[in-house]
Amino acid sequence: xxxxxxxxxxxxxxxxxxxxxGTHIAYxxxxxxxxxxxxxxxxxxxxxxxxxxxxxxxxxxxxLGSKDASHRADxxxxxxEFLLPTAERAFALTDRTVEQLKAVSGTCSVTIxxxxxxxxGPMQLTVTDESAExxxxxxxxxxxxxxxxxxxxxxxxxxxxxxxPLADGFLFDSDTIMNVGRLPHHVAIQGAxxxxxxxxxxxxxxxxxxxxxxxxxxxxxxxxxxxxSVMKAVLKRMTKVGITVLCEDGDIESIDLPPQKxxxxxxxxxxxxxxxxxxxxxxxxxxxxxxxSLNLGAGGLAAPVRGNFVQVDPDxxxxxxxxxxxxxxxxxxxxxxxxxxxxxxxMLLSSGQAHAEIAANHAFxxxxxxxxxxxxxxxxxGFVFSEVEYPEHHAVALWTDPTIAYAGLSEQAAxxxxxxxxxxxxxxxxxxxxxxxVRPRGKDEFLKLVYKKDGGTxxxxxxxxxxxxxxxxxxxxxxxxxxxxxxxxxxxxxAVTYQESLRTAAFRAIHSIQLEQEQxx
Ligand SMILES: Cc1cc2nc3c(=O)[nH]c(=O)nc-3n(C[C@H](O)[C@H](O)[C@H](O)COP(=O)(O)OP(=O)(O)OC[C@H]3O[C@@H](n4cnc5c(N)ncnc54)[C@H](O)[C@@H]3O)c2cc1C
Numbered sequence: 001x002x003x004x005x006x007x008x009x010x011x012x013x014x015x016x017x018x019x020x021x022g023t024h025i026a027y028x029x030x031x032x033x034x035x036x037x038x039x040x041x042x043x044x045x046x047x048x049x050x051x052x053x054x055x056x057x058x059x060x061x062x063x064l065g066s067k068d069a070s071h072r073a074d075x076x077x078x079x080x081e082f083l084l085p086t087a088e089r090a091f092a093l094t095d096r097t098v099e100q101l102k103a104v105s106g107t108c109s110v111t112i113x114x115x116x117x118x119x120x121g122p123m124q125l126t127v128t129d130e131s132a133e134x135x136x137x138x139x140x141x142x143x144x145x146x147x148x149x150x151x152x153x154x155x156x157x158x159x160x161x162x163x164x165p166l167a168d169g170f171l172f173d174s175d176t177i178m179n180v181g182r183l184p185h186h187v188a189i190q191g192a193x194x195x196x197x198x199x200x201x202x203x204x205x206x207x208x209x210x211x212x213x214x215x216x217x218x219x220x221x222x223x224x225x226x227x228x229s230v231m232k233a234v235l236k237r238m239t240k241v242g243i244t245v246l247c248e249d250g251d252i253e254s255i256d257l258p259p260q261k262x263x264x265x266x267x268x269x270x271x272x273x274x275x276x277x278x279x280x281x282x283x284x285x286x287x288x289x290x291x292x293s294l295n296l297g298a299g300g301l302a303a304p305v306r307g308n309f310v311q312v313d314p315d316x317x318x319x320x321x322x323x324x325x326x327x328x329x330x331x332x333x334x335x336x337x338x339x340x341x342x343x344x345x346x347m348l349l350s351s352g353q354a355h356a357e358i359a360a361n362h363a364f365x366x367x368x369x370x371x372x373x374x375x376x377x378x379x380x381x382g383f384v385f386s387e388v389e390y391p392e393h394h395a396v397a398l399w400t401d402p403t404i405a406y407a408g409l410s411e412q413a414a415x416x417x418x419x420x421x422x423x424x425x426x427x428x429x430x431x432x433x434x435x436x437x438v439r440p441r442g443k444d445e446f447l448k449l450v451y452k453k454d455g456g457t458x459x460x461x462x463x464x465x466x467x468x469x470x471x472x473x474x475x476x477x478x479x480x481x482x483x484x485x486x487x488x489x490x491x492x493x494x495a496v497t498y499q500e501s502l503r504t505a506a507f508r509a510i511h512s513i514q515l516e517q518e519q520x521x
Contacts (some may be wrong), residue, residue: 007140011037014143015400016117018045021336021352022149026446028103028360039127043114045094053178054198056086059207072207075183119299145331145363152287166257170265172282184208184280188267192219192285194398198242201401210243210278215250224346227410227462233444246469287347289338309340317359333359395476397469405468407476408460414450424453426509430465433500447501456485466499485509
């Protein structure tokens with residue numbers, strides 16, 4: 001259409017996607033004092049991750065439902081008291097986010113460009129806003145660095161009848177389930193990854209019957225580094241609250257759609273022949289990248305790799321170019337759910353933020369500035385930075401019910417790395433804390449530490465239970481610092497908190513190391 005590069009709006013940094021990972025890199029670019037453009041179809045940043053609706057349903061289930069599904073929550077209250085007010089608060093928060101972003105550096109600027117971006121030349125994007133109320137001519141943008149943070153989409157088994165009109169209101173994937181719009185009577189869920197388990201516990205709490213079926217022999221065994229003790233605890237908890245759990249039975253033989261909307265359908269499983277009668281079915285079998293929408297080739301970049309991801313160099317997060325397998329020479333970065341090849345695996349919020357940190361270090365030279373930990377001015381840009389070395393481990397929080405959080409190595413990963421004889425573990429149930437005497441909690445909820453027997457260095461932590469996400473960062477910092485059990489045992493904790501479990505774990509581990517040493521002597 002004759003739009004030349006001369007017509008383009010120029011930025012230092014363009015961020016494609018205003019989800020949590022795009023927002024994170026924008027903050028870092030702000031710290032570096034850049035002129036930032038963020039392209040996002042909604043025209044607003046998103047305060048919450050893709051999965052925010054499930055978090056709201058979980059809160060609603062806790063308030064309006066019951067642990068054993070003994071009564072059904074009123075769906076209208078779920079919408080009026082939880083969904084709508086949360087959305088309102090989240091949008092208000094995103095608007096404040098932009099103001100905050102502008103405030104991180106006196107010289108940075110932030111523009112949000114509404115629309116979908118695709119490459120129309122090297123380091124050049126065309127943005128088209130197709131939303132009905134604001135549709136306008138395409139805009140051409142150019143930048144010195146481009147960060148792709150366009151997220152992921154739910155996988156769909158082609159054998160399922162996605163476009164059959166009778167599937168409307170019955171068949172969902174991990175994106176569309178947020179629009180379920182009612183509390184079904186019996187929900188069938190295929191897949192026991194984070195999202196499958198999350199929705200199984202949500203619907204159960206809200207008062208529905210739930211059947212979950214999956215290929216693996218344990219839930220959450222999906223390659224994201226979860227300790228097997230957590231998998232066992234999840235299995236037990238699901239069974240305890242009355243969820244029907246079918247392991248190693250994840251494939252579908254046939255499916256009969258309900259004869260009318262919100263009626264009962266039938267799913268026949270391939271391995272066992274078991275028939276599940278249900279009025280809602282969510283197939284949650286993983287997610288894939290969103291890269292094909294970007295026209296990477298026009299930007300001189302390699303075509304998306306298997307799973308529709310942008311392939312990246314693990315050290316810089318730069319996208320592979322069309323020049324060759326090992327060519328990452330263009331300043332185009334891919335971070336978050338849409339990339340493949342990073343050393344931080346897992347399509348999780350914290351993985352994406354870790355990608356952003358690595359990319360920022362590479363793109364803005366954040367860690368070239370100095371190493372004394374104080375705020376200083378960069379000699380090259382004059383902007384104020386705090387030196388942040390990228391830590392080896394980052395903490396993961398899964399907003400499941402109960403919450404799961406972990407950092408560092410699982411017991412299995414530690415054993416694989418160091419050998420069983422060098423790895424120790426210790427588990428403390430939260431019932432062994434003063435806080436749980438005041439506020440009783442599930443007997444199955446625990447914190448487990450993984451440590452090196454020689455020297456007592458912390459290697460990993462996993463936590464199963466409410467508030468897990470609030471404790472884990474503390475332990476993660478200890479792991480990254482290389483703290484030992486003896487250091488943890490001597491920490492002073494705030495009164496009547498679950499932090500006590502960490503010190504108790506350290507004491508028990510020291511005791512067991514000493515016992516072993518006495519036996520060996
Ligand atoms: C149901 C569910 C539950 C989850 N629970 C957890 C959890 O408990 N813990 C956890 O750590 N993670 C969880 N996750 C994963 C987490 O939500 C993602 O890892 C995270 O949202 C990824 O962030 P992102 O910014 O990479 O992508 P997204 O959040 O998907 O954001 C991508 C953004 O890019 C925009 N976009 C797409 N294409 C274009 C384009 N061409 N041009 C411009 N903009 C574009 C989209 O509009 C979107 O705003 C969950 C995910 C789901 C679906």
